[in-house]
Amino acid sequence: MKHKEVKNQLVYYLEGSLSASQIVNIDLHLKDCEGCRFYLQELEKDFTVMLSEKEVENDPYFFTRLKAKMDAPAEKRTFKLTPILQTALFALFLIISIGGGIEIGKQLHHQPNSGQNDALVLLPFDGVNEEPIEQFLLTLE
Ligand SMILES: [Zn+2]
Structure with missing residues (x-):
């Protein structure tokens, strides 16, 4: 196996996505080749850094997603309540103003000098x- 071939496959070797025979071939090459072993070590470092970064990135997302799920029912309730409250208040305001208008109209009609x-x-x-x-x-x- 050539060095270049091995180096190209080392990523998949670390990922564990190679077939058993391919792994054996690389293992055999690594036993005798210090250069490729060093390359594998460097790659392994990058790989673990990559994985740890992935985990760090995933954790807050998971937390926010979990938090969103936990907060969802309460948030939905308040989100639904406020428009209902607003319309209820608006309806109440309308009823009061219409009722008040009718009352004012009645009072005007009952005034003795309505003929004016x-x-x-x-x-x-x-x-x-x-x-x-x-x-x-x-x-x-
Ligand atoms: Zn090699």
Whole structure:
């Protein structure tokens, strides 16, 4: 087996994804070849660093995922409650304002001088008196 061949397969050797015969071939080569053994040691260092980094990266994700699962029911409940509360408060506000408006309307109607209000409403229809320019034009002709 050539050095280059062995070096190319050492990653898979460390991963454990080689067949038994391939592992035997590499083991045999490593016994006699110090260069490839050194290369394997360096590769092993990188490999363990890589694995430890992977673990470090995975841990917080796992924790946050677990935490999210744990918090999920409570979060959902509050998330659902607030819009309901908001609509309920808004509905209550609407009922109060409509009720208040009706009450104000009733009070206005019950006032003894409500006839004045009718007069005020009817005044704009008295066009000639309300618009002097028209009256001026009418008298001019
Ligand atoms: Zn070698």
